Amino acid sequence: QLQASGGGLVQAGGSPRLSCAASGRTFSTYGMGWFRQAPGKEREFVAAIRRSGSRTYYADSVKGRFTASRDNAKNTVYLQMNSLKPEDTAVYYCAAGSPVLSAITWPSAYVYWGQGTLVTVSS
Numbered sequence: 001q002l003q004a005s006g007g008g009l010v011q012a013g014g015s016p017r018l019s020c021a022a023s024g025r026t027f028s029t030y031g032m033g034w035f036r037q038a039p040g041k042e043r044e045f046v047a048a049i050r051r052s053g054s055r056t057y058y059a060d061s062v063k064g065r066f067t068a069s070r071d072n073a074k075n076t077v078y079l080q081m082n083s084l085k086p087e088d089t090a091v092y093y094c095a096a097g098s099p100v101l102s103a104i105t106w107p108s109a110y111v112y113w114g115q116g117t118l119v120t121v122s123s
Contacts, residue, residue, distance in 0.1 A: 004094050007117030010084055018079040020094030020114055028072040031098060033110055034079045036090035045105035046092070047079060057104055084121045091116040
């Protein structure tokens, strides 16, 4: 089970951090992804982090502004978001799976999903 938190109303330029806490003892065996879905749009890839945390991947739209990290001892993955823009407004989801590199941006490659946390960026 995945539980995302940290969303809310943020001013443009703000720097909130999302957290996703996982239950169970197999967290470290899964790659983790962050996705987002804006109103009226499809769910899109934001970031992913490998099981060990040694490699991260980002959508071009957030590269240089967002940072994914994980603490396997705490069964938690994070998404540090900096320099937020109004177009970053969306429900943010964390997901767990074992995607091959070529599928790391595909929602269908992830097995477990959190409930989502809404981030609203005001201009």
